[in-house]
Amino acid sequence: VPDPIPNAPADEELSASDIADLAGVSPSAVSNWRKRYVDFPAPIDSTGRWVRFRGEEVLEWLTANDKLPEAAGPSTELTSIDDVLEEVVNRTRATHDPLESLAVAGAFAATLVEPGFYSESVLADLSELVGQELGQELRALEGTEDLYSNLVLAEEWDGYEEIADAVLRAADRISTSTRNNEGTTPPEVADFIAAAVAPSLGEHMEAKGVDPADVTPDAQKAWENHYWLARSVYDPCAGVGRTLLRAAQEHDDGDWPIHVSFFGQEINPGAARVASLVNRLKLAPLGDGPTDIVVGDSLQQDHFPDRKADLVVAHPPFGLRLPDGLGDDPRWILGNPGRDGSFAWIQIALSKLSERGRAAVVVEPSWAFRGGPSRELRAALVRQNLLDGVIALPRGTFLPDTNIGGLLVLLAKDRSNREPPREPGEVLFVDWTLPNEVGSPPPTAGQSFDGSFWKHCFANWRDVGTAIASWEGHLLPELTEEFKASPGPAYFRGAIEEFSRRHEDQPEVVIQTLGNFTSVNFFTEQATYEDIANNDFDLTPKRYLAFHSGFGQGAVESFEEESNRTVLIAEEATTTAKATVAAMKPLAAFYAGQKPDRAPMLRLTTLGDLQAAGWIEMIAGRGTGRTTDTAATEDTPLMLTSSWIREMASGKAPETHNLVAKSAKIPQDSLVKPGDVIFAIPGSDNGQTAVWTATKTALGAALGFGLYAIRVNVDGGEPAELTPDFVAAWCRTGHLSHQVHKFSTGDVLPKLRWRDLQRIEIPVPADAAAHDWFTKQVGLHADLRTSHKKLSMLVENLSAAESRFFDSLIASAEIADDERFGV
Known part of the structure; x- marks a missing residue:
């Protein structure tokens, strides 16, 4: 790991944060001292990002100006090893590296453990680890001998483990306080x-x-x-040895001594010393197993x-x-x-x-x-x-x-x-x-x-x-067969309930079996060489987990259940708003008249295939040259951002308008046209994809980073059933958001690579009847929105209803594909 940030030695270079830690103040206090005191040590080099000071000069100035924390007097209160180690580090912070002090203090504490079978070999190793006789080394940490007088420790092995755990906790605190x-x-x-x-x-x-x-x-x-x-x-x-230790513990069955050898390197001398101490104390029962951690890069x-x-x-x-x-x-x-x-x-x-x-x-x-x-x-x-x-x-x-x-x-x-x-x-x-x-x-x-x-x-x-x-979840094959026999996802919940009732005398086995099913089907996926090669050797796990984003979102309801749900919502809303009755009655009648055997059919293709056929165009936002300069000329395009699209999609009027800088050159065919369906990639919250269909107000705008547009060529011939309204409704479904999350790269600023954008599956109406169904649905929704702007219960759920209908139909299409190919 990188060189440690010095905390006290006089011959080292210190940053402002190191000085703050040394004096027990905030970095802003150090900044004020530099401005207020003309005799504050001058930095070694003010160029670059990091300013450093000579440790000797800083220590001399802090001492002369009484800025160092006062050492605590002799304590008779410290009985826990955590308190003792922390006090030793605090008292010696001005003269010793904290991790070095911690290692010596922990090793000395081990000499106070009630001796037992392993003690002789452990203490011999510890004396070698600290590099000097323990007593001499401890005396070098001036003023700390009194801290151990009331320390209470467990006997032998338990005592060694207690000290090792406390040393690791102290190392974590030191690491956090030094910002390293x-x-x-x-x-x-x-x-x-x-x-x-x-x-x-x-x-x-x-x-x-x-x-x-x-x-x-x-x-x-x-x-x-x-x-x-x-x-x-x-x-x-190796750091302070925690990873080495935990891995070793998993390979010790605990029933007999296993002679395991441990070795490693660590660039930080103090951390290496702590690692050697911790591993020797924790692994005392392993007898001959050596711990060999050297300082080095x-x-x-x-x-x-x-x-x-x-x-x-x-x-x-x-x-x-x-x-x-x-x-x-x-x-x-x-x-x-x-x-x-x-x-x-x-x-x-x-x-x-x-x-x-x-x-x-x-x-x-x-x-x-x-x-x-x-x-x-x-x-x-x-x-x-x-x-x-x-x-x-x-x-x-x-x-x-x-x-x-x-x-x-x-x-x-x-x-x-x-x-x-x-x-x-x-x-x-x-x-x-x-x-x-x-x-x-x-x-x-x-x-x-x-x-x-x-x-x-x-x-x-x-x-x-x-x-x-x-x-213990050994009923997994039985549960898996039940899921395979289910007509569709809508019946999964019932299958689980029936499975649980059948084995109600084995509740723990049922829980473990459900956990195994989740692990095998949601958390993990075994890939093949072809899978990885097809993904261009991208090894991001979510690309291979089919149900990654769907976890915890519940089963997809059947088409009939979704129709019944929407009928109920529509009928309830009809009684609450007279102004919407005229528009809502035909909508309710439309859904009430739907039957499973007359459900519209979809077929699955990809955005790349549709683009190759000339039925759509795709645009990826560049996000280059964004500015908020109000003095920009009128011909400067508007830059649409993800946050802007999210606000528009939610019905809000965005307050901030970003413009494209004059120096940015964006192709004219990449500028927004009315009817373009624009979607924003979900952020780290894995939320729903934000969708907005461009209007005349966005004509000529440019897409920012993380935005993608689908432009339907309505005059391009087949499939005539594909319309902007249809694409926008699909963009709001989990079908798209799951694929976007699967293929996107980057945590902070996620994006889709062009080849992955082309791989995204999209459903299209299978025939004119399906197109007419969706067209009529969208028209009825438009009538309702026009008749009553204040959203009623139904209107608030329109997007969700559309998404659920899509999800149920897509699930049916996927099942049909599986059956066709014998899966």
């Missing part, structure tokens, strides 16, 4: 990684209380063939060139671009990564694997879809059968306090000869951004994954072949 969180991996991220690399029986059959042979044949198969435990674990960017030099590992884990720093001079590294087994830091870490992991080795590396989301050399390296991963899985992590897990979730890339060298064997391209894509429980909100970075229902789905797919969540 790249030195520590959040607990939830370590949980994600550990869950993915765990053996399929990592849950130990509910804490080793169940014989696998008594559960399912799959469990027996896993026990016999896949209970593989790593004997060596490596982390090239893994990108520049491999300190363990001759050592291989059964398991490699890595949570690298975010957005790292590689320096020059690394092109001929023998570890680049797939190719030169160029400036791509993520591919450097992936290849470092691969180069360290043993013959049966596995690896897990966290990368930024853009790694999955970047073009150029990165695309070729992704293709090489797939073709050489090294890629095992890609898991989408919740937002904020890769880079805390942001919307960036990250991807967990799973690698393996034994895919072709393990059980079950995997061919190149047989990759499992998993989405852990969806709710941990059905009906709950999506997880965020601050939520621990350790107890999540879904955490073993990847390991079970890898080792058994099915991405189930739990061995």
Whole structure:
């Protein structure tokens, strides 16, 4: 990880934030000192973004002006290890690096634990870890000896674990306070990684209380063939050791000592010291298993060139671009990564694997879809059968306090000869951004994954072949057959209720089975090489999960049920607004007269096919050269933005009008014409697609970033049934928003690539009767809107009703396609 931000040593350079931490004030206070005191130390170099000061000068000025926090007097109140460690770090902040102080303080606390069987070897290792005799090192931290007098610790192993946990918590606090969180991996991220690399029986059959042979044949198969435990674990960017520790814990069954070796590198000396301490304390019962974490930059030099590992884990720093001079590294087994830091870490992991080795590396989301050399390296991963899985992590897990979730890339060298064997391209894509429980909100970075229902789905797919969540849900085949036998999605809810009633004597099995069904059908998807190649080796998980955006939105109702629902709403609204009676009665009669056997038929095609046939034109917004300059000339086009479209779609009048800068050159055929159906890509909230049909007021406007327009060529011949009104109604459905979310790239500013826009499926009326049905529906709605501007109950639900009708008909069309092709 990057060099640590110095916090006190006099020979280091300090930023304004470091000075604030050192003095215990806010950065704004430091800014005021610079303005108020003429003798405040001058910065070393004011050019560039970061201003630095000489640590010696700053420390001297803070001391002379009494700006350093006063040291607390001897304490007789501190009895918890958390309080003691925090006090030691605070007292020594002006003279020592906080992580260095923390490591020494934690090691000294371990000497106070009641000795036991493991103590002699543990204390010998700790003395070596801190680099000096513990007593001498502690005395160097002047004024801290008194803090341990009332410390209460558990005996031996429990005491060591208590200290290790407290050291990790203190390291998290230090990381946050110094604004350098790249030195520590959040607990939830370590949980994600550990869950993915765990053996399929990592849950130990509910804490080793169940014989696998008594559960399912799959469990027996896993026990016999896949209970593989790593004997060596490596982390090239170890931080404070949490990821290394959690991965190791998943490979210890707890019943007998497993001699596992742990090794890694860490560029931050203080973090490396903490990692060595924590891992030795936590792994004390493993006896001979050594912990070897050295200080060094893994990108520049491999300190363990001759050592291989059964398991490699890595949570690298975010957005790292590689320096020059690394092109001929023998570890680049797939190719030169160029400036791509993520591919450097992936290849470092691969180069360290043993013959049966596995690896897990966290990368930024853009790694999955970047073009150029990165695309070729992704293709090489797939073709050489090294890629095992890609898991989408919740937002904020890769880079805390942001919307960036990250991807967990799973690698393996034994895919072709393990059980079950995997061919190149047989990759499992998993989405852990969806709710941990059905009906709950999506997880965020601050939520621990350790107890999540879904955490073993990847390991079970890898080792058994099915991405189930739990061995106890063994009724999955029965439930799956019931869903296949259902006439359509509208009947799924009834199938679940009937299944639950039939097995009401096994409520836990029912819950676990429903969880397995959700895991297999919603959270995961096994791709083929053809699937990945067709997506141009874009490895974004949501591209492969068919029901990604539909999760939690409920089943699609049948056409008959939607008609009945709309009839009821229309009839209720008729009694509340006399002004709408004349327009509403024919509408109610229209829906009441619908019968399932006379439902309009749709056929599915793609936007690209319609464009190739000349039936539509597509326009993608550029968003280049936007300005709010009111002095722009009258011929300067209006720039439509996503927020502007959303307000227009909701019936509001946008207040801000952005103009295209004079320097921007936008083709005339890309400017908006009346009748263009414009939709805005949903943001990170995964909301509904905003749709607006352009009027004369937008004539000649340009589309901003994230906006797309479909222009129907009404004079272009077949299909005459395709109209702007029809396209606009479809754009409001979940059918489009699900595809947009699936194909879009980027978290902060999502967009659709042109080739993906062309791949989007769109329904068109199958015949003139279907066209007439939709035309009449739209006409009746228009009459109602005209007759009564104040929206009644029906009018408020028009868009939703149209969307539901579309969804029910699209579901019928998809089922018809499946039946036609024998699916």
